[in-house]
Amino acid sequence: AQTVTQSQPEMSVQEAETVTLSCTYDTSESDYYLFWYKQPPSRQMILVIRQEAYKQQNATENRFSVNFQKAAKSFSLKISDSQLGDAAMYFCAYRGLNYGGATNKLIFGTGTLLAVQP
Amino acid sequence: EAEVAQSPRYKITEKSQAVAFWCDPISGHATLYWYRQILGQGPELLVQFQDESVVDDSQLPKDRFSAERLKGVDSTLKIQPAELGDSAMYLCASSQRQGWDEQYFGPGTRLTVT
Numbered sequence: 001a002q003t004v005t006q007s008q009p010e011m012s013v014q015e016a017e018t019v020t021l022s023c024t025y026d027t028s029e030s031d032y033y034l035f036w037y038k039q040p041p042s043r044q045m046i047l048v049i050r051q052e053a054y055k056q057q058n059a060t061e062n063r064f065s066v067n068f069q070k071a072a073k074s075f076s077l078k079i080s081d082s083q084l085g086d087a088a089m090y091f092c093a094y095r096g097l098n099y100g101g102a103t104n105k106l107i108f109g110t111g112t113l114l115a116v117q118p
Numbered sequence: 119e120a121e122v123a124q125s126p127r128y129k130i131t132e133k134s135q136a137v138a139f140w141c142d143p144i145s146g147h148a149t150l151y152w153y154r155q156i157l158g159q160g161p162e163l164l165v166q167f168q169d170e171s172v173v174d175d176s177q178l179p180k181d182r183f184s185a186e187r188l189k190g191v192d193s194t195l196k197i198q199p200a201e202l203g204d205s206a207m208y209l210c211a212s213s214q215r216q217g218w219d220e221q222y223f224g225p226g227t228r229l230t231v232t
Contacts, residue, residue: 004160037223044122045161045209045223091160105151105174106221108160 002027004094006109013082014117020067021077021112023092033095034068035106036077040088048090051075079114087116120144122224124210130230136198139227143192143212149173151221152185152195155207164208167193200231 003026013019025034036048051059051068058066063083067076079086092109123142131137143150148169153161164183165175169190178185182201187193197204207226213219 042225044225047220050220093160105163105166106153106161108162110158110160 002029002032002094002096002107004092004107004109006092006112008112009110010113010115012115012117013079015082015084017082018078018080019082019114021079021090021092021114023075023077023109025073025075025092025094027073027094027096029096031097033097034066034075035093035095036064036066036075037091037093037108038086038088039091039111045091049077082116084116084118087114089113122210122212122222124208124224124227126227127225128228128230130232131200133202133231134199136196137200137229138197139195139208139210139229141193141195141210141224143210144222147212147214147222148190149213149215149219150187150193151211151213152193153209153211155209155226157206161207161209164195197229200229202231205229205231 005024032053034051037045038048039045049059049061049064051066058068063080065078089111091111093106095106125140150167152164154164155161164178165185166173167187170187183197185195207228209226210224211221213221
């Protein structure tokens with residue numbers, strides 16, 4: 001069974017600085033998707049960034065980028081120029097390809113609570 | 119911008135009572151998910167629908183939980199009887215199809231069982 005581990009329950013960063021959130025996962029599959037979701041307090045979860053495992057190039061979305069190390073099964077999120085609005089719980093998630101109508105459920109880590117200090 | 123709607127946002131109920139949650143996915147989204155998020159943990163899938171059919175309910179406690187999506191649009195998740203351990207956030211998500219499509223989440227229903 002696939003698992004996702006986030007070893008940092010809480011992180012803090014100064015506004016305008018850079019922070020990296022860690023995530024490791026375990027799977028026997030060769031192709032899959034990885035995601036980072038943001039869950040602000042009392043608001044819905046939104047997708048921050050996604051990575052296809054077959055792509056060697058790391059995904060980037062504006063101030064957000066990932067460091068995907070497939071052999072090490074590591075998938076970290078870097079937030080550059082941190083803003084107050086980045087404060088939230090961040091979840092790393094895994095999803096298999098699951099062709100043929102099977103479930104494509106997301107498997108989440110336990111989350112990292114990011115605080116941004118002004 | 120289209121969003122996933124859920125109601126109620128908050129629910130307090132006594133143990134052994136029945137409780138129901140409602141979800142209206144983004145229009146046109148064929149796939150609907152119910153996740154449960156216990157405090158301090160990540161969400162865990164309870165049930166996945168493709169149109170009106172259940173694709174995966176392997177983690178749904180079927181002795182007390184039920185879910186339906188009769189017309190393949192909105193969905194209801196029911197718990198009867200509720201137990202103290204059911205206190206959690208219940209999240210609904212939808213996507214256009216299975217596979218690569220992004221899952222869009224609703225705001226959730228926070229359930230407290232006393």
